[in-house]
Amino acid sequence: xxxxxxxxxxxxxxxxxxxxxxxxxxxxxxxxxxxxxxxxxxxxxxxxxxxxxxxxxxxxxxxxxxxxxxxxxxxxxxxxxxxxxxxxxxxxxxxxxxxxxxxxxxxxxxxxxxxxxxxxxxxxxxxxxxxxxxxxxxxxxxxxxxxxxxxxxxxxxxxxxxxxxxxxxxxxxxxxxxxxxxxxxxxxxxxxxxxxxxxxxxxxxxxxxxxxxxxxxxxxxxxxxxxxxxxxxxxxxxxxxxxxxxxxxxxxxxxxxxxxxxxxxxxx
Ligand SMILES: Nc1ncnc2c1ncn2[C@@H]1O[C@H](COP(=O)(O)O)[C@@H](OP(=O)(O)O)[C@H]1O
Ligand SMILES: [Mg+2]
Numbered sequence: 001x002x003x004x005x006x007x008x009x010x011x012x013x014x015x016x017x018x019x020x021x022x023x024x025x026x027x028x029x030x031x032x033x034x035x036x037x038x039x040x041x042x043x044x045x046x047x048x049x050x051x052x053x054x055x056x057x058x059x060x061x062x063x064x065x066x067x068x069x070x071x072x073x074x075x076x077x078x079x080x081x082x083x084x085x086x087x088x089x090x091x092x093x094x095x096x097x098x099x100x101x102x103x104x105x106x107x108x109x110x111x112x113x114x115x116x117x118x119x120x121x122x123x124x125x126x127x128x129x130x131x132x133x134x135x136x137x138x139x140x141x142x143x144x145x146x147x148x149x150x151x152x153x154x155x156x157x158x159x160x161x162x163x164x165x166x167x168x169x170x171x172x173x174x175x176x177x178x179x180x181x182x183x184x185x186x187x188x189x190x191x192x193x194x195x196x197x198x199x200x201x202x203x204x205x206x207x208x209x210x211x212x213x214x215x216x217x218x219x220x221x222x223x224x225x226x227x228x229x230x231x232x233x234x235x236x237x238x239x240x241x242x243x244x245x246x247x248x249x250x251x252x253x254x255x256x257x258x259x260x261x262x263x264x265x266x267x268x
Contacts, residue, residue, distance in 0.1 A: 008049035009099055013117030015041045034087050042083035042099055050079050062210045069241040077105045082210035086186025088163045095119055096185030102213035107236040112217030114187050123191045125221030133195055145224040145252030146196030151177040157198040159189040168204035168265050175261030190215035193250045194222040201250035208244055209237045224252045
């Protein structure tokens with residue numbers, strides 16, 4: 001099943017690339033966010049894939065999200081997909097966009113695939129099994145989060161959005177010890193933490209559950225955590241009518257030094 005899912009997501013990625021490499025239309029959705037032909041092509045390819053592989057499991061996609069909470073709150077397990085995360089990066093043609101497929105069980109992302117077709121990289125995480133990365137057509141290899149370095153050994157690596165910063169994010173950084181900040185689009189930021197290339201991704205700005213679920217499964221299977229920035233409890237899906245996430249932070253380990261900076265940034 002895992003192999004067929006990864007192959008299917010790669011096939012959807014090839015459809016996305018064929019649109020990326022030519023001129024494409026950009027529409028504006030009701031929430032003012034952009035939508036391209038590629039978002040819809042990927043949505044249809046992924047829905048076909050999942051309906052073929054597991055017809056009994058319902059699907060919630062960013063591009064077909066009008067399912068009332070009264071219906072989906074009864075779902076014990078479902079697929080949650082973001083066919084194209086980082087649409088702004090897709091339009092800017094910087095390659096920093098991803099296809100995202102998560103399996104949610106009782107609100108918890110237990111399996112996830114994140115695929116970046118231009119970068120030819122895929123991350124997979126499965127609860128109880130582990131996390132892996134595949135790049136440049138090679139085999140899947142195991143990944144894990146890294147221990148938080150002591151600041152005198154190496155600066156912490158902090159990742160932030162390329163297109164959606166916030167004053168809370170800047171306030172958080174101001175309270176940290178020595179660190180470097182890298183900007184990146186889409187769910188790739190969570191994957192950087194999962195593979196031990198970054199230490200923290202504070203997302204102190206809005207996102208939706210489909211933006212994070214697949215990569216949360218990768219991060220947690222790699223030994224890290226995706227925590228509500230206020231409660232420091234793991235993010236859960238499908239708990240309420242709104243699909244918006246709370247502000248959150250992605251980390252390898254909890255540590256009093258960044259928790260103090262986080263509390264201070266949220267009080268301002
Ligand atoms: N005001 C807002 N409300 C909800 N989600 C938002 C938002 N502004 C940005 N996002 C989410 O942030 C994602 C991009 O994140 P980043 O800036 O880290 O690349 C977008 O994904 P899409 O590209 O799938 O729409 C979008 O879902
Ligand atoms: Mg998205």
